[in-house]
Amino acid sequence: MIEKQSKHPFNVYLTAGEYIKVIGTQDGHFPDFGHHIANEMGGAWLHPIKLLDGFWLRITDLDREISVWSKADEFISHPWGNQFRYDHNLGHIPVAVERTQFAPELEKGFIARYELFNYSKTETRLNLELLARTDLRPVWFSETLGIRDGKEDVMEKKSDRLALAKDSENDWFVLIGTDLPGDRFDSGQLFGPEFTSGNGRGVKFEATVTLQPQERMTFHLYVAGSYVSKEECEKTYSALAGNYDELLEAKMRACEAVRERAELEVEGEPEFNEIFAWVKWNNQWLVQQVDGYGRGLTAGSPTYPWWFGCDNSYSLQGVLALGDHQLAKDTARLIHDASVKANGNGRIIHEVTTMGAVSNTGNTQETAHYIALVWEMYRWIGEKSILEQNITYCEKGMDWLLGEMDPDGDLLPSGYGIIEIAGLNMELIDSAVYTAKAVQALASMNRELGDKAKAAHYSELAERIVRNVNEMYWNEREGLYADAVAPKKDIVPKVDFMVSLAERRGADDYRAYLEKILDEVEDENEDRGWIINKNWVISTPMEAGIADREKGERAIANMRNEDFIGEYGSYLSGNFTHHMMTISTGVHAVAEARYGHAEASLDLLKRMNRSFSKVLPGSMSEMSPDYGCVVQAWTVYAMVVPVVSHFIGLQPEAYKNQLVIRPNLPSSWEGKWIRLKNVRVGSANVDVSVKSDNGRLFAEIRNESGLEVTVSWNGKTATSRESSITVQL
Structure with missing residues (x-):
């Protein structure tokens, strides 16, 4: 099976099953990092709780009197897990170490295997200290549900080679054990090479071993958790302990099944084929199960390890084209149910944590986008229950979009879209485009469900909205679609704020640009389209097939230049040509392909693919080429939809x-x-x-x-x- 190697020690990695996510740095360590929960986004997570801050191995050469906390020279990423190789960083200790770790797909735990090799010509006496540090705590935003981290983790020694920790105030458990020889055990406020935050405790297993020349020894670290009970934690530990080979083989088979599903082979394009395969594996890494809540595709690791309406309205289109229909249904069901619980009025939530806390009840765009997604699911899966389970809430969503969110009644909803920039909460292009797609979808849904009157109503409404989009957002002089529709009087109060944002991005001439386009308009009250930032979402009329043919062709041609496209894909803004995302490139690539320009679409994908393995071997970062989440779900839309649905x-x-x-x-x-x-x-x-x-x-x-x-x-x-x-x- 394919592997990717790296020698960039401070980059982040991900070890993932559907329950467990282990996040550290490629040198094998676990430094504190993260902003949602300050300094707590790494370590081992069994969502919705954290289990460990990390684990470390200290090696002491008793004869040479050298002691080091092992730090990897080389990191290898596999679809099924990770390997860390230690040699040079052990100094003059004549031992090579390899650590292999993986999370079984459907177990609430993980295993790390250590192999030590004495490559010297003499025996080597070593003292080994395997240390893990617990940190049982809840996911971000849980305090809004009244769920709080206990004051401490309580550690209980179960045997010389097994320890149980429990959060002092919650039924959260972690079992940590090993088959390292010996019987020395310690626990308490123990730290490895890094001081980690939180209310956890350390547990250390220690042994003295002698390795003969060319001798190898292996031992394992087993970690099992539960957010339910000690009994469940013990059951998981029993499934892990002593079963490394069997569980790893099962994990590899699961990864092979992912590779074989929608397997792409473009003759003479091995690199493209390889990246396509890795995108499928990356997608599987982001699947998160939480018992009692659901299973779904999360947005990205390590920063957004929970579920999003917006992200999944894109990502699930790629998932459907890959044939993982169950994941699409599971994720959509989770988003639907969270939205019904949080809103109930048809509005689709923006994000819900793995504890079930909704931090944003939904931007305008994602309600429309979800409705369109439901029809896309039906096209690929063909199960009428998909329509029956969603139609009522989707129709409520349309009433919300064209009611509360459309106070002027022009069929163009107001509010925030995909671009979540404070102040940009007008009638945005992406919300308008996806509302048109949503109404078309509702017409098709009702036609399938036998309601001809509703189908006719939504068909007529769709024609009106499409016409409005092409009239109100089109800028004839620029040959582009506008970012937003609003009267001048609503733009003027936002100028200072928008300028301050632009200047932070190095656009010192942005005030002059805004003032120029504002000065050209005399009527303060008339709705009109504004090209404010040339945000990437101005591709959406073409991506969604809403643009008039002639206008769409002109817009696509006018975006095929260095104002919009950089080395790694499409800029987030044509006015601020600095930042790129896989989603901005993906939407642009779909737009090109939908209008028949497959070569231009492929060029965008190849630019995006230049970011492959820049940070995490085998993955593309959220922000191209090398920052943000190291694994991002909507990359599956960017890579798969142009290829499968268009090429x-x-x-x-x-x-x-x-x-x-x-x-x-x-x-x-x-x-x-x-x-x-x-x-x-x-x-x-x-x-x-x-x-x-x-x-x-x-x-x-x-x-x-x-x-x-x-x-x-x-x-x-x-x-x-x-x-x-x-x-x-």
Whole structure:
């Protein structure tokens, strides 16, 4: 299986199962860091609680009188876990150490395996101290639910090689044990090479061993937790202890299953194929289960390890295209239920922690985006229950958008969108675009559910909103869509604040820019479009297919330059060309592909892929190229949707047992086979291979479940239900 190596010791890594997340630095240590919970975002987490600040190994060469806390020279990232190699950083101790750790996919614990090798020609006597430090505490924002960290962790020695810690005021437990030889044990206010914050305690297992020349020895650290009971914690520990090989094999099989689902092979593009595979694994790392609450895709590690409405309205589109229908359903259900509980009026929450605390009840954009997502889920999965479970809340959401959030009745909702910048809470382009998509989705949903009157109502409403978007947001002079619609009188009071933000980004001429566009407008009260920042969301009319064809083509062409695109993808703002995200690049790439410009779309993806492994080997950071979360969920949208839904061109209608394949292949892939194996449409798994060569399309489809497959290319179509389909158009 693929591995990625790094020698950047202070970068963060992630070891993940669906329950456990272990976060430290690539030198094998666990420094304090983080801002949601100051200095507490690392360590070992069993959401919604933290278990450990970290664990460390101290090695003392008794003959040479050298003692060091082991620090890794090399870090290796695998889809299933991580390895740390220690050699040079042990100084003159003639021992090499390798630490391998992983979290079983569905256990509430993890295992670290140490292997020591005496590479000298003489025996070496070592004293080994394996130290772990607990820190049982709740996730961020839990105090709003009345849940608080206890004053201390209470440590109980269970045996010479096993300790149980409990939070003094909550039923939170962690068991820490080892099979290190010997019987020396200590606990209390013990620290390793780093002083860590919190109310935890240390436990130390110590042993003296002698290694003969070329001899190896291994031992393990086992950590199990529970936010329910001591009995559950003990049950998990029993499942871990002594079962390293069996559990690791199962973990590798789970990772292999992820690789095999929607497996991409672009002929002659090994790097692109490899990154596509890693994005799927990254996505799995971010799945979080919390018993009694739910299972869903979190936003990013280590900063946003909980669930978001906005992020998932993008991310789940990629998840659906990869065929992980259960994850899409689980996540959408979690977001829906949290929204009903927190709001009840159709509004979709922005974020909910793993303890169930909602810190933001929802920005305008994500309600509309979620409604559109429900229809996308139905297209891929085909289960009518998806519509039945969501339709009432989605219709409430539309009433909220076009009622409370649209006081002037122009069908363009107000409030914050994806760009959460204080002051930018006007009629924003992304909220308007996704409202149009949402109304189109509601028309389709009601049509499927047999309510023709509602379907007709929403269809007519969608036409009006699409028309409004193209009239109100279009700037003819710039040939771009505007960031926002508002009267001048609403913009003027925000100028000083927006200028202060711009100046912090180094845009000293921004005041002059704003004053110029304001001076050109005489009517203080008339709604009009404003190109305030050229934020990346001005791509959304094209990404969503809402833009008039001619306007969309002009806008895309006018964004294909250095004002909007940098070395690693699309800037967050065309006015402040500094910062990029995988989502800004992904939305731009989908916009290019939807309007037929596959090569321009591929160029954006290849720029984004330059950030691959910059920080965490095998991953792309949230902010391109190298900061923010080291793993980010919406990267799956950016990488997968352009490739699967546009280049290969899969357009599913699972509810009809149909699949349309409408390829739009990059010119640089001319003459190459693009193969997507084991992609799921409804209950069917299909393999799709396409190639364009000299103006002709060649397609091969494995279709053993009898889908009605239609291949469309340059106005020609071919339809078949055969189990093996070969097409030349």
